[in-house]
Amino acid sequence: MSACLDIRDLSAVLPNGQRVLRSVSLSVQPGEVRALVGESGAGKTMIGKAVLGVLPSSVRIVEGDMLLEGEDLGRLEPKARRTLIGARTALIPQDPLTALNPSRRIGSQMTDRLVRILGWSGERADTRIRQLLDEVQIRDPDRVLKSYPHELSGGMRQRVLIAAAFAAEPRLIVADEPTTALDVTVQKQILRLIAQLQRDHGTAILFVTHDLGVVAKISQKVSVLYAGKVVEEAETAALFAAPQHPYTRALMAATPRYTDPFASLKPVDEAVLAGLAAEIAAADQAWRRPHG
Amino acid sequence: MDERRAPRRGVSPRLWLAGGWLLLALLAAIFAPLVAPQDPLAQDLMLERLPPFWLDGAEPGYWLGTDSLGRDLLSRLIFGGRIAFIVAFAAAIATCLVGSTLGLISGYFGGWADRIISRIVDVWMAFPPVLFAILLVAVLGTGLSSVIIAIAVIDWTRFCRVIRAETMGQSRMDYVENARIAGYGRIGIMLREVLPNVVPSIVALLSLEMGIAVIVEAILSFVNLSISTDDPTWGGIIAEGRISIHQAWWVLVFPLITLILTVLSFSQFGEALKTRFDPVLR
Numbered sequence: 329m330s331a332c333l334d335i336r337d338l339s340a341v342l343p344n345g346q347r348v349l350r351s352v353s354l355s356v357q358p359g360e361v362r363a364l365v366g367e368s369g370a371g372k373t374m375i376g377k378a379v380l381g382v383l384p385s386s387v388r389i390v391e392g393d394m395l396l397e398g399e400d401l402g403r404l405e406p407k408a409r410r411t412l413i414g415a416r417t418a419l420i421p422q423d424p425l426t427a428l429n430p431s432r433r434i435g436s437q438m439t440d441r442l443v444r445i446l447g448w449s450g451e452r453a454d455t456r457i458r459q460l461l462d463e464v465q466i467r468d469p470d471r472v473l474k475s476y477p478h479e480l481s482g483g484m485r486q487r488v489l490i491a492a493a494f495a496a497e498p499r500l501i502v503a504d505e506p507t508t509a510l511d512v513t514v515q516k517q518i519l520r521l522i523a524q525l526q527r528d529h530g531t532a533i534l535f536v537t538h539d540l541g542v543v544a545k546i547s548q549k550v551s552v553l554y555a556g557k558v559v560e561e562a563e564t565a566a567l568f569a570a571p572q573h574p575y576t577r578a579l580m581a582a583t584p585r586y587t588d589p590f591a592s593l594k595p596v597d598e599a600v601l602a603g604l605a606a607e608i609a610a611a612d613q614a615w616r617r618p619h620g
Numbered sequence: 621m622d623e624r625r626a627p628r629r630g631v632s633p634r635l636w637l638a639g640g641w642l643l644l645a646l647l648a649a650i651f652a653p654l655v656a657p658q659d660p661l662a663q664d665l666m667l668e669r670l671p672p673f674w675l676d677g678a679e680p681g682y683w684l685g686t687d688s689l690g691r692d693l694l695s696r697l698i699f700g701g702r703i704a705f706i707v708a709f710a711a712a713i714a715t716c717l718v719g720s721t722l723g724l725i726s727g728y729f730g731g732w733a734d735r736i737i738s739r740i741v742d743v744w745m746a747f748p749p750v751l752f753a754i755l756l757v758a759v760l761g762t763g764l765s766s767v768i769i770a771i772a773v774i775d776w777t778r779f780c781r782v783i784r785a786e787t788m789g790q791s792r793m794d795y796v797e798n799a800r801i802a803g804y805g806r807i808g809i810m811l812r813e814v815l816p817n818v819v820p821s822i823v824a825l826l827s828l829e830m831g832i833a834v835i836v837e838a839i840l841s842f843v844n845l846s847i848s849t850d851d852p853t854w855g856g857i858i859a860e861g862r863i864s865i866h867q868a869w870w871v872l873v874f875p876l877i878t879l880i881l882t883v884l885s886f887s888q889f890g891e892a893l894k895t896r897f898d899p900v901l902r
């Protein structure tokens with residue numbers, strides 16, 4: 329069976345020629361959660377945007393393939409690509425406020441996509457949306473559907489977005505730090521909901537986060553990203569049991585533990601960073617040779 | 621969330637006053653032949669420079685007095701409102717259509733379209749507007765339609781700049797990206813997702829523009845470049861009043877008050893409408 333998402337040697341550059349993605353390879357099997365972890369600026373969001381076809385205009389893909397359920401996105405006509413991405417994927421975004429249109433009621437935003445893009449009947453879309461709102465434990469769907477986004481709390485908005493993401497039964501969901509903008513207690517609920525719906529619907533998720541605690545809870549596989557380069561990838565359990573790359577080990581050491589919050593908290597070691605810099609430089613050197 | 625909405629619930633006095641004045645002036649203009657006490661064009665040298673009703677020498681039926689040809693000032697103001705409102709609505713809508721369309725395209729598509737449109741706006745705004753208007757009407761010839769065209773040609777940049785900036789802000793929001801991912805087309809997103817979010821600003825600008833159109837029309841009438849000289853216009857009355865200021869101050873003061881009240885009301889009404897249209901402020 330082919331992978332749900334298969335990224336091979338993806339490189340993307342800024343107008344100044346600097347690479348933001350450095351030959352990234354990563355795959356997500358059907359129904360699997362792949363965590364993508366790395367510090368701020370590592371390029372996690374960039375990978376998600378590349379897959380969903382919404383890279384900023386300044387970022388250009390110069391090499392590599394992206395296969396969505398075996399279909400090579402790079403080889404499709406723009407229109408066919410949009411249709412494929414629209415039908416098979418969805419995004420759970422980081423900021424649930426700006427991801428909803430402030431001037432439209434929740435109900436119309438949620439059903440609109442099913443009706444206008446996927447051609448469902450209004451009735452079917454409405455039933456579906458209510459079912460999903462129930463799954464994300466929204467108990468007063470009538471009020472929520474009639475509300476404008478600003479009338480809901482952050483947690484409610486994120487539930488709405490999760491429901492919307494799963495509504496069209498996509499094969500792949502990109503979740504870009506879906507809990508970062510929420511407060512801690514709500515974070516846990518939202519994470520649990522995503523995990524629950526993921527299991528129930530069997531959807532593959534590319535789960536972007538900078539939080540190793542979240543990685544451990546939700547994912548089966550994990551890729552560690554540093555400066556646009558995958559420095560380590562492994563089964564989640566294996567990674568936590570025996571991290572191979574020094575950066576992964578440093579990242580783990582930098583994550584606070586409940587049992588001993590301060591003792592284990594260390595900044596990433598100078599030597600590790602120097603090693604990474606050398607590794608990145610060598611990779612760029614090797615890459616530049618054939619690419620001029 | 622409820623505290624945020626509470627103060628906006630009732631209709632503000634600002635909206636009442638501004639809307640009230642505009643409605644009164646508009647109705648008077650529409651039904652001018654019925655409500656005007658006199659024929660606005662009828663001259664009577666026996667009745668010249670009658671003062672307003674509270675002063676000695678006033679005649680009943682000539683509430684705001686008469687001008688130096690003995691024409692009733694109130695009736696002239698009421699009839700003058702017809703041209704003022706026609707110009708206000710037609711010019712503001714034309715200005716809005718041109719400016720908002722270009723602003724929306726410029727702000728949403730960015731890139732080439734934006735560079736070209738923004739450059740044109742910059743060049744346009746280098747002209748002094750009043751001089752520009754006078755020049756245009758001199759070229760197009762006087763008349764109602766040239767005044768309307770002149771206003772639209774000059775002032776579309778006001779809509780363009782504001783709507784471009786707002787559209788740009790909206791286009792960066794994640795909901796636009798989400799719509800892209802879902803598979804909506806670009807123009808569909810611009811019209812269905814972005815446009816509703818800039819409508820409050822368009823409404824406010826539209827109302828403001830109506831006030832501006834009234835002023836521009838008055839200025840053009842004042843320099844005798846507007847509509848035909850027979851029909852009374854507010855600017856025309858002001859021009860006449862200026863000449864006889866020492867003998868009959870009311871011929872200058874009343875049309876000025878009418879003009880200022882109308883212009884202020886349009887801008888205030890626009891602001892008040894904006895907050896009502898905005899789902900976040902509402």
Ligand SMILES: Nc1ncnc2c1ncn2[C@@H]1O[C@H](COP(=O)(O)OP(=O)(O)OP(=O)(O)O)[C@@H](O)[C@H]1O
Pocket residue numbers: 342348366367368369370371372373374375384386387538
């Ligand atoms: N629109 C853009 N144009 C050019 N470069 C960009 C743009 N957006 C981001 N970048 C750069 O691309 C790199 C990767 O950014 P990205 O947003 O993918 O990081 P991230 O891993 O998602 O970080 P965070 O955890 O802060 O969200 C960063 O170095 C950033 O400066």
Ligand SMILES: [Mg+2]
Pocket residue numbers: 372373374504
């Ligand atoms: Mg990010």
